[in-house]
Amino acid sequence: MDVDIDWNYLLERLERLLDMGEEHLSRQLAEWEPDPEAFRQHYAFRWQRDEPSGFFTEVTSPDIPDLADLLGIDDALKRMRRNTLQFVRSLPANNVLLWGERGGGKSSAVKGMLGEFGKQGLRMVEVRKEDFFQLPEITAWLRQLPYRFILFCDDLSFGENEVAYRELETLLEGGLEARPDNVLVYATSNSRHPVPERPAEKTGGAEIRPEEEAAEKLPLADCFGVTLGFHPMDQATYLAITRHLARKRGLAPGREQLEREALHWARDRGARSGRVARQLIDDLAGQLALRGAASKDPA
Template structure:
């Protein structure tokens, strides 16, 4: 007689959904790396670059670096750090799309933040592909120094460092990624060694772009840019009140306000 456990296992295998088919790394503009399989992004339609206001210097630096990567020239790994909602993630996606629009052989690959240990497998997959890739790790932060050391090894110096056709783009609310632990510094034989160990990760990024809280004038400029692009009228006093109730001024808050305006006007928004 067949083992009951074996029959149960066979039945589960039959009803389990098959794993998604791996996407062609030459066929799509953007992908998602789920730790084992590269899949095509369902849709990739980021905001136009000129809709991102108040971050002109960061925009120019990132797009120039991405253009070099697309051309096969020397390019930097990038750390985008700073206040929440200031456009870090939006700029990465819009920057890649802008380079693609000019014919650049570049694709975006968004990697799940919790899967750093699977990045060597992704790098091995992408290394032989005749295309350039910006691997995007969004909202990264560490609770353990071991994670930071793993990423440092991937950036440079390790046996499984990222290949020449791949650069990492990482966003974080922390400038140095790893939290500064005062207790750790106090317990170290040489406190400076502890500090240097934490800062060594941020130092691995050749390009570090800071994003800071914006003033009221810049916030209204961002709202105006979004509103004009979608044919919406707005009252600056109402826009300021929206930000006050949210407790912050940022590009994200401005976009949420414009979504509210569109809803009030009975309109839909594509972005």
């Protein structure tokens, strides 16, 4: 059966559909475009994926630790401060990887940079590793803004089948497009090598030389210009942190009692760290508040 096709009509319809699609995409891109005023008012942001793109959402109540509370990591803080100062002054600076013990202050050290340099134009954007494939888009937006941005990538750890780190590696090392001058990456990891080695896959199971195995294991960590290790905390430092936090919270148990509580708490947790000390002080403050409230209750 012969069917007459009105090709002109079909072409007109197709053009209208394409115009509608372009208009819809333009509206979406306008919604995703970062608001410069938000970056003037806020220091901390998160990247929120919203397929096929995403947007920056401000953190209205950011956790910005007081660096004076981070005891026992003076050398790491000094190095980070200097690197960040160079960055906010538009001088050459490096991407930073902080690795080591859980609760040792890695994330707090990164976030604390906002307290020191936010007024000098530093901004921080938290990016989850699941969204690393959007790093080219994120940096393209940030390139246009008159601030200095740290991309905060917390708790880096990749399984054998994850490949998201490759976009991060490209950003750190540089691809065909240069990394924006106003963007650095500060990342934390519990391991010096967040990407597992996979020599068998690369070589098809063939035996490899030790230097080849090391080369497979190290690339991502080597992409960071500064790597700072956070090592197990000794007892003296742990107790010093406990006493410092107790004084700051206005708690006044005797030193012997406080240290006894601190050591018992650390044994129960199986670790000594700034995080463990803070959790102890929270518990003690709560106990004292309850006792104070109980003493005021009518009999």
